[in-house]
Every structure is written in structure tokens, then in C-alpha cells.
Amino acid sequence: MVIPIDRARLALRALLWGFPAVLLGVIAVMLYGSLNFVPSGVSNRLVDYALGVVALPIPLFSIYALGKAVRLLLIAAWPGKSGVFASPDLLELRLGPFRRKYDSARLKLQYPFEVGEETGDRPFEAYLPEEEQMERFLPLMTHPQAASAINQEILRYCTGTEAELTGRLRPMIEYWRGTGASSHAPGG
DSSP states (O other): OEEEBOHHHHHHHHHHHHHHHHHHHHHHHHHHHHOOOSOOSSOOSHHHHHHHHHTTHHHHHHHHHHHHHHHHHHHHHOSSOOEEEEOSSEEEEEETTEEEEEEGGGOEEEOHHHHOTTTSSOTTGGGSOHHHHHHHSOOEEEOTTOSSOHHHHHHHHBSSOHHHHHHHHHHHHHHHHTTOTTSOOTTO
């Protein structure tokens, strides 16, 4: 099963991250270019060093935003197949040059009613009926190798609403939650 990424949305997000990166980069170049670190009659260096330290978040955020923009642009413009690839044994996120593979045996899937309102990322959805949660929401997907919730990555990069993505992934979710990867594949 393959769910493609939304390349147009990723390109737009790359542009939205690129704009502050360029703007803050220009501001940083202008600001640091005007500082004089050589003692003179106009400057005693101390003020220039202080301004340089105080303004340090400007180039740092510019570099961070530029990194995000380049990463999103790489994912959007990658010529190969990109998306979420789900099979009975493996959940793979192919995000352009960035790939993450999660074996389904160690994949942990929990709906809001199973996580609880204190520890879950959806405290209010935990009060909805269980059937509605399973129909409308992706479960919290965690794996020992994942740095963050896998379901959030899927929502961030793929095309469609959460309910649509849940419907498309439902056979694999039910398989992973039910029989496990050590049994036979669904339908076989």
C-alpha cells in the first residue's frame, strides 16, 4: 500500500520557510557588516561585540529556516517515488532522500481511548466513542527507532485529511494491531 506525499504543499511550505531565511539573512549581513570590531574614535569594540552577541539569534534562525526550506524542497522535488509505503512487515517513510524504515513487529499503535487524556497528544478526542476514534483518527504510532510520533509525520507529508489517510491505512492498521507481523498477510 502506498500513500503519496503532497509535493505542492511541501513546495509551498519550503517557500514559506525560505522567505524568513532570506530576509533574516539579509538583515544579519547588513547588521554584522556595519559592526566595527577594530578600536577607533567612533567605536570601542565593546559595544560592537555586545551588539554582535545580542543579534546572534537573527543569523541562527536564518540558518535554521534555510535548512528547513532546503529539506522540504528536496523532498518535494525528489524524482523518485516518495510517500508512505506500508506492508505487513514494514512501515517505510520515503521522504525524498530521507528514508525511515520501521519494522511492524516493534510498531506500537494506540488510539486516544487507549492512551488516556493525561499522556496522549489528543486529550479531548479520548472522550469520543471508540468506534469514531478508530474511524476518524490515525492511532499514535511509536517505534523505538522513531524520534517522534510516526502518525504526525504521515499527516505532515501526505495528501488528504486525517480521516482519508486513516481509511487508506485501515487494513494495515488492523493487521498490525490484530494478528501481528509474525502471522500471515491480510487476505492471504
